[in-house]
Amino acid sequence: MNVIILLIIFSLIVAVVFLVAFFWAVRTGQYDDTYAPSVRILFDDDKKSKPEDKRDDNGRLQEGEKPNP
């Protein structure tokens, strides 16, 4: 039965790891704003840019070369 003690200690160590992770998350401010991250994850990266777009040096689309729908 003494193996139980060992198991309890191991399970506690695992739990403590999660507690520490929680501490880290709070301390680094991940709980300060709960709305923006929930939206940010849904943003597509550069949804409309396609390889055929011609851009000038500033990364702007050139006149008359608007992407065709």
Add this chain to the structure above:
Amino acid sequence: MKEERVVQQDEGPVIPGHCYHCGDACDQQPIQFDEKKFCCDGCKTVYSILKENDLCTYYDLDSNPGITLKSKNFEDKYAYLDSEEIMRIILDFLDGERAKATFFIPSIHCSSCIWLLENLYKLQTGVKTSRVNFSKKELQIDFNPALISLRQLVELLATLGYEPSISLEDQDKKVQKSENRGLFLRIGVAGFAFGNIMLLSFPEYFGFEGIQDGSIRWAISIINILLAIPVATYCSAYYYRSAWAGLRQGFINIDVPISLGILALFFRSLFEILSQTGPGYFDSLAGLLFFLLTGRWFQSYTYQGLSFERDYKSYFPLAVQRLQDGKIAPVTVRDLKKGDIIQLRNNEIIPADCRLLSKEAHIDYSFVTGESESQLRVQNDFIYAGGRQKGESIQLEVVKPVSQSYLTRLWNNEAFASDKDSRYQNLINTISKYFTIVVLTLALGGLAFWFTRDSGKAIQVFAAVLIVACPCALSMATPYTLGNTMRIFGRRGFYLKNAQVIEKLSLIQDIVFDKTGTITLSNESELRYEGDALRDEDAVALASLTANSIHPLSRRIAASFRDKYQPQPVESYEETVGKGLSGRVKGKEYRLGSATFTGVALPPGDGQSSMVFISIDGRPTGCFHIGNKYRDSLRNVVERLSSAYTLTLLTGDSGREEKNLRTIFPDGTAMKFDQKPEDKLLYIYNLQKEKQRRVLMVGDGLNDAGALSQSDAGISITEDISGFTPASDAILSAESFHQLPDFLSFTGLARKVIISSFIISFMYNIVGLSFALAGLLTPLVAAILMPLSSITVVAFATLSTNVLARQRKIL
């Protein structure tokens, strides 16, 4: 499929007749561009910028996400940001090619805002990264000052409709950390301990055979003690501190019995384990703290994007243009000295008491004094700080530095120094005083009763009473009821500073209203024409004449004609300061202005609103009345409130509207006119001290700041929830004004819900106490009873507030 989606995007989520960018109704001629309608040039510009840079995803994420840019014009408004000194105040960090700035941007409101602001780097190569904190409405930008200056950056944001708020307050920037962080950590620890101790105690609850093995039981007990120590120390620190602070001030607050309960639980359990007489109550202890702290978090809900503490500093600009040695350069307002000459443009705020150097100025003091009409000042007049210049640029000579100006002196009143919350004894603390006395009597009685029979049991009973009487459920009734009420109000545009405000509102007896901006619409006035019917040609002439003037009354009249007529050329136009204007249109001579100027004999008895008389070729034809426009729902709101409260009206305006107001307010309502900010404060002070009334102040401007602070509860009303509001207990969005009576009556209901929850928790306490006094409180009974009572109370409090709110149609 793909084709279809693209088509849908281009059609956009357009409401017919509404601006594609901001969603406002296009009342005048909408601007057509790219097959879309826009309400103004500003919106069109933003659209074209976004379109050009391939950022139209902005319009797909949320419908009409833009911010209206009507009447926004900044020219050189941000020129002061070029100054090195001011840049250093605003930037968080500057080092060669890297700079960091954090802006507070009140207009952040939806997911499209987040998207656009975080994609700024696509618009401007100088921007490296930008990140939005939505709940604080802050944008953190990392940029290269060599490629884009701070001024350009701010102007870019302003062009897009995201104008950062930069004010004098930024000068004493405080680094504030979220208060909730510490609370989150404590909840984490308590929850962690709660779960683990509970798990490890299961064998004990069910009398599991293996537990008889001494070494396992011992090991489990030691682990439980180790888990419980941080709960009884780190997590409970709030309660010990608050209880101790209360006792030192000589009153017993709710945290005293809670602390006693926590300590009794901890030491009793420690004793049981070490003496090997029982397993202890550590699971109940950890559960108790977990629920208590969660309740605390629920109640501490705050609107981070709103500020309830603002004073004149967040209203005043950070910098102003100073004229020195023939050059104009920005200087921080705080560095202004007596004798400095400053220049102000249209719509800028006068930062210090000044003497006017220009010929004339129209100053809008409505926010500062409550006078609804702008004031005419002529050369050499003394001008108080806080007003807003309307019209062309003016030059002023500073007479007093900012800190000593007339307006800022109001903040020296002691009403601002005393902490409002400490003046107030809330319901739960009133009850807890008696509660604690009863519990201590019972505990000592139990101790005495058992002492003669079984001295060992006597100590047990004493501790058991303290444990079970620990007002866990009691102290949860308030946070959950109030926290939930606060959220319900928030959804309806009524934002409270903290949950305690609800209790304060429920005790109100008197309501004091401000007039300008509070019960009237601050940006609209009512125009009425009286006299001979105007022929079309005359109307055109009047429209043309008034279009030339920047006097606020002329502009109001001009605005009413704007859509109907094309202005005609005016000959021999002349404007006489303080009198009126005259000119010839198509051979007829028109005069507009005061009665004497137009040669009108004043009609008797009608002196309530500002009047502009008209004469055509020397013959008086009629006059325009320009009066306050009251909120539509005012009559209804006043009627409903007057049955339950005594109403008063205080205004900085003159008494010319009195007749109108009397028809709205019930007979006998006290009305005071020409009230200075100090007078308002004093009036409320006298109501409280001499008549012992509990007063609610409803105001909107800086002139009400003193009264809002002195009152038992202060509500400031605002058209624009992200705009400036003076320090107050609550902010009410103007569009929810009609629900004010509902909100106030609901606070009374919330109080009743709390009392009902108290009764429920008392019943649990009676059951628990009878177990305890009989000496039968086993750890298992405690482990069931305590969470059960907490959960019942929490469920009752939240559900009943929701149901009641729905019945009253505020949810």
